[in-house]
Amino acid sequence: MNAVLVIIALVTVGAAVVAMSGRNLLHSVLLLTVSWAGVAAFYLWAGAEFVAFAQLLVYVGAISMAVLFAVLLTRRSRDDVAAPPASRSRGIYAILSGAAVAAVLLAAVSLAPLSSAPTPPPSVTVRQLGDQLMGPHAASLLVIAALLTVALIGAVVLAAGGSPGNPEDEP
């Protein structure tokens, strides 16, 4: 077993576990970010440089911001970030749904044909990735690009709507 992989796995899973068991929402978000960074480190360990940096850019850079913003905008006061423990029934439902997801994932992993023979690490350059994305997978790339662009333009149009009044003139 590779020692680096074990450390990465411990950091990733440990951060996620502490994030879920903690009562402070802000701490949970930041620990979740650590967990995402751990996933990026795993990609880097596996030799997928591009995916690792994309993960870092999108999750640590952008999605963590969106989550933090959501938390800060929906709290009434600073002390509100410490969430009270939920009821017992909610806890049971949470464990049930989590176990269901875990069972599906475990089944998928255990049924997948994985070769145990050591394989040389693939050395895929960014150019090859780009050629693959623009060649055989161009359709899916275009669909995702169109979706994201429409979302971006939609957000700008939504924000641009309404009268651009003077903020000081409002009561």
Added chain:
Amino acid sequence: MSLPATTDSSLLERAPLILRDWLTGLLPGPARWAANGLIKIVAILAVFGLLFAFLTLAERKILGRVQNRPGPNRTGWFGLLQPFADGIKMLTKEDIVPRAADPVLHFLAPVALIAFSLLTFSVIPYGRFLLPVDMDASVLFFFAIGAATELSVFMAGWSSHNKYALFAAMRALAQLISYELPLLLSVVPVVLAAGTLSTAGVVAAQSGWKWGFVPHWHVFTPWGAAAFAIFMVSALAESNRSPFDLPEAESELIAGHLTEYSGFKYALFFMAEYFAMCALSGMAVTLFLGGWHAPLPLLEFIPSYFWFALKLLALLSGFMWVRATLPRLRIDQLTRLAWKFLVPLALINLGTAAFWSLTIAWAGPLQPLRWAVSLALVAGPFLLLGRRLSTGLGPRTYRYA
């Protein structure tokens, strides 16, 4: 440092390599690999640490001169020892942590910030043979690491348990989300034109001269000039520099996320701001200003790292000039500038770059047409959007002030 040394370049060009090989040659074989890495780290820390020290002095001097006062001039010759006096003062000050603060986050924020800012230096090619880490996706690495820095500004702001610091945290989040998009979108045309995500490849794509004296730098193309402008405006915002220094606005938020920091932690924040400024300027030099290439063929005898330093210092003084000249924006103006002006311009600029690279074969009378269409694609949206940006918003009436 990872590129193979060629024998045809001048002695001065290879001087850092020779020095490194001499140093590592003193060590036994197995330790050399580690020593090579260590030397890169020490070199970056020493060079940029000293640059930071003298940038603070230069900034205070320049700001002073712009405001018609001499600036620091009492410590050493022309105030040259001022940064070291400041450093000793910062180190000996008491480190105060507020009782209500979140102690772990309060400590982690400056540490994470300085770590992330230092990591960004690792992928910038400082000279022909001076690239600390050569990666295939180094441009992406730079921006992925850079995106993590504002997270520490948020951590600092939130953990201080102070209303001004919390405001700063919210502003930092809004600023990051807004300006990361134009920053990245302005880099995409460069990647498109160079056909690579590696910084060494981008610099190599800008080598050579047209007619023997016009360098092939990206900034000398219509899309390149537009992307450079967008990049520099977004870089000002990403490094929390004036006129986008809303998270630490002294006059409205005391010092924002820095309010509850003192002593060396405060100095670390200050250092990280200058590091971010240096790293983003270095990236701008790499992406748009030809990296370490000399501007003229007959000037190539001067070593490449000298040219890089010259361009870097020119951009840094630009940052300082902007700080001395422009007043701070309001938060709604800040986000409006990003979303309604820079993002659409950057998207249109992507189209301009695509047109430019598709018409690369045009020659003769088609060449002026290529320039005219590209310039129209850059200038037209700029004028239209610029006019529309501020209509219906002024003049302001201040009822409560």
